[in-house]
Amino acid sequence: MITPDYIEWSKRKTLSLSVMKDGNVVVKAPIGMRNETINHFVEEKQAWIRDKLFLINKTKVKFDDVVHYQRFLLYGNKYSLILDNVKKIETNDKFQIIMPQKIDREKILKTLKNWYKKIAKQILEDRLKFIESRIKLKSSLLRISDSKGRWGSCNSKGVITFNFRVIMLPPAIIDYVIIHELCHLVEMNHSKNFWKLVETFLPKAPELKMAIKEYGFLLSLFNNM
Numbered sequence: 001m002i003t004p005d006y007i008e009w010s011k012r013k014t015l016s017l018s019v020m021k022d023g024n025v026v027v028k029a030p031i032g033m034r035n036e037t038i039n040h041f042v043e044e045k046q047a048w049i050r051d052k053l054f055l056i057n058k059t060k061v062k063f064d065d066v067v068h069y070q071r072f073l074l075y076g077n078k079y080s081l082i083l084d085n086v087k088k089i090e091t092n093d094k095f096q097i098i099m100p101q102k103i104d105r106e107k108i109l110k111t112l113k114n115w116y117k118k119i120a121k122q123i124l125e126d127r128l129k130f131i132e133s134r135i136k137l138k139s140s141l142l143r144i145s146d147s148k149g150r151w152g153s154c155n156s157k158g159v160i161t162f163n164f165r166v167i168m169l170p171p172a173i174i175d176y177v178i179i180h181e182l183c184h185l186v187e188m189n190h191s192k193n194f195w196k197l198v199e200t201f202l203p204k205a206p207e208l209k210m211a212i213k214e215y216g217f218l219l220s221l222f223n224n225m
Contacts, residue, residue: 002049004042015041019052021217059217067217069109072097076170081112089115113222120144120164128160128178135201137182148219151177151212154184165218173215176208 004017005024009031015038016028029038042049065071071078079091083101089112090098103111121144132138140158147153152162160181166174179202187194198205 001043002046002053004038007038017042017045017049019049019056021056021220023053023056025049055213059214062214063217066221069221072112073168073218075167076173081108109222110225113225116167116222117144117146117164120162120167123167124162124174124178127174128182131175131178132182135179135182137185139182139185146222148223151219152181154181154188156188158185163219165221168218168221169212169215172204173208173212176202176205176212179205 002025004027006026008026008028010028012028012030014030015033018026018028020026025042027038027042060067066073066078071080073079074091074097077095079095079097081097081099083103084098086098086100088100092098097112099108099111121142124144125142128139128142138158139154139160141160143159143161144164145161147161147163150163151166152160154160162177162181166177169177180198183194183197183201186197195205202208
């Protein structure tokens with residue numbers, strides 16, 4: 001049986017289980033709860049834990065170079081970073097991100113993060129407008145964020161916010177994120193009606209909902225930069 005790496009005790013009333021991005025299995029439990037109760041809870045969740053750990057290990061193998069900033073994602077494709085005699089950051093058809101040689105090496109990642117934010121605004125604004133015209137839902141404003149925990153959000157005023165890291169995702173998943181948030185203009189929840197609406201515009205939504213989980217690690221990239 002896969003056992004917890006550590007247990008967090010608090011005044012909470014219920015048990016919860018999490019598999020962290022580093023693969024640690026964490027149980028949050030009420031103070032004083034019997035170990036037998038916790039062990040039984042974890043035992044019932046073994047299949048779920050294995051699925052989570054499998055996905056984490058798969059991601060580590062597939063995206064190890066991205067996690068360690070050796071290569072960078074754009075539209076789901078991996079790009080190598082090179083310094084050359086250019087005036088501003090640009091990309092080419094060889095899947096390379098080219099940066100000016102004069103940039104201080106210690107500031108490369110910070111500069112790259114700012115570049116991602118800038119092009120995210122352009123890319124997502126254009127794609128949002130296109131999709132809005134197709135599904136006849138209209139937001140009031142687009143914002144770009146540096147959220148550490150979510151791809152996007154939509155508030156009651158129709159303001160849609162996208163994490164700049166969304167442009168690192170494959171195009172089909174980018175569209176899924178956009179449609180997902182636009183549907184919140186109609187259903188401000190994740191009810192059955194909400195998911196039915198999403199699938200009306202995007203029949204492959206259930207597959208894409210699963211596929212985006214593989215990219216959850218991206219939300220941790222460029223933090224503290």
